[in-house]
Amino acid sequence: MPIATDIDRRHLARAIELAEQGRGRVSPNPLVGAVLTLDGETIAEGFHRELGAAHAEVEAIRVASAGDLSAATLYVSLEPCCHHGRTPPCTDAIRQAGIGRVVVGSDDPSERASGRGLGILRDDGVEVVIADGELAARARLQNQPFRKLARTGRPWVLFKAAMTLDGKVATRGGDSKWISGEDSRLRAHQWRAECDAVAVGIGTALADDPLLTARVDGAVRQPRRVVFDSLARLPLEARLVHDARRIPLTIVVSRAAPRAATDALEAHGVDVIVAPGENEPARVRSALAQLGAAGVGSILLEGGPRLAGTFLDAREIDELRLFIAPLVLGGRTARDPLEGEGVETIADAVRATALECERVGDDLLISARMREW
Numbered sequence: 001m002p003i004a005t006d007i008d009r010r011h012l013a014r015a016i017e018l019a020e021q022g023r024g025r026v027s028p029n030p031l032v033g034a035v036l037t038l039d040g041e042t043i044a045e046g047f048h049r050e051l052g053a054a055h056a057e058v059e060a061i062r063v064a065s066a067g068d069l070s071a072a073t074l075y076v077s078l079e080p081c082c083h084h085g086r087t088p089p090c091t092d093a094i095r096q097a098g099i100g101r102v103v104v105g106s107d108d109p110s111e112r113a114s115g116r117g118l119g120i121l122r123d124d125g126v127e128v129v130i131a132d133g134e135l136a137a138r139a140r141l142q143n144q145p146f147r148k149l150a151r152t153g154r155p156w157v158l159f160k161a162a163m164t165l166d167g168k169v170a171t172r173g174g175d176s177k178w179i180s181g182e183d184s185r186l187r188a189h190q191w192r193a194e195c196d197a198v199a200v201g202i203g204t205a206l207a208d209d210p211l212l213t214a215r216v217d218g219a220v221r222q223p224r225r226v227v228f229d230s231l232a233r234l235p236l237e238a239r240l241v242h243d244a245r246r247i248p249l250t251i252v253v254s255r256a257a258p259r260a261a262t263d264a265l266e267a268h269g270v271d272v273i274v275a276p277g278e279n280e281p282a283r284v285r286s287a288l289a290q291l292g293a294a295g296v297g298s299i300l301l302e303g304g305p306r307l308a309g310t311f312l313d314a315r316e317i318d319e320l321r322l323f324i325a326p327l328v329l330g331g332r333t334a335r336d337p338l339e340g341e342g343v344e345t346i347a348d349a350v351r352a353t354a355l356e357c358e359r360v361g362d363d364l365l366i367s368a369r370m371r372e373w
Helices: 006-022 056-064 090-097 116-123 133-142 144-152 182-194 202-208 259-267 280-293 305-313
Strands: 033-038 041-047 072-076 101-104 127-130 156-163 197-201 224-228 249-253 271-274 298-301 319-324 354-360 363-369
Touching: 006 033, 006 041, 006 056, 006 072, 006 101, 006 133, 033 056, 041 056, 056 072, 056 090, 090 116, 101 116, 116 127, 133 144, 144 156, 156 182, 156 305, 182 298, 182 319, 182 354, 182 363, 197 202, 197 305, 202 224, 202 305, 224 280, 249 259, 249 280, 259 271, 271 280, 280 305, 298 305
Parallel strands: 072 101, 101 127, 156 298, 156 319, 197 224, 197 298, 224 249, 249 271
Antiparallel strands: 033 041, 033 072, 319 363, 354 363
16 A cells, blocks of 8 residues: 655645635535645645535646646545535546546545545546545544544534633532633634534523624634523523524424424524433434434534533533633532533543643633544
8 A cells, every 4th residue: 555755744734734724614514625736846725615615626626727637646634525415526526637646634434435435546547545643633633523423423512611720610609700711702702603503501591591603703604503492491582582593593302392382482483303312311312313414513512511411421522622710619509510410430431532731811721532533
């Protein structure tokens, strides 16, 4: 099998960097970047700019225009697609351009791909190189929402919380504004802009009457708002409902929700999902499967503690990002970030696979990846 060279790694790193420019714009499609070189020099670049637009490979080939590309190498962060979707197959464009060599950062785990595109290229005489090591890991991590949705049919879930040094997210009286600083809150709004949906529990929705919008410069879309509300208690006067025809709002209810309440919400433009299951974790998994089927590839879970604990019990939190503020609250009844049932023993605990720390204003941001897809 051909092995990537140092020059390959440099150009592939650039392709991964280019792919980031599509974040928050292309879901449920993956982030993809491409670099086209000839004699080791870059002659064209491209990335997937928005859903329905040309894919990265096609964009790079277009920029390169005509010419003999048989000696060219195409670097692409993700395996080229080989199926008709919103756009034609990228493998067709590569073959028609006569490109002789392709270096790929990571596989596409979706059922319609999963190595098929690479096989098509090899059968057509194209030399295919698959990266390994650190670059391959970067390419995979870049598309965790796409990869989880492709493998499980459920969205990737990012849990965000702001807590004090003693691990509290609210005082004994329920006050939580503001534990984190302004810089941290701005970062959270950026995450909203990058995710397909933002989810809260009915307790948070009733207490805060939030908008759950991404209030940050450069946001090209607003996330779907999702409220887990088993008995459909969200009032029609809530700000979330008021904006439901402009910004999508989904309410997740149980079979016990009154029909009159769900009908009234639907009449106001709210999407209602009925999530069956024998317990709360099962209902969370059911809701996620239905959201995934609707094209939601990533969810920013913002609480409250009961809902977050249920997601943890369901093993559906893929990453945690915790802002630790330089505050101490104390109090036996002050709120913890995660409730739910939890585990009986330390041996049963969910262990992070990777940790990162970053200073954000006066706060410390801890990012914990719980698994890799």
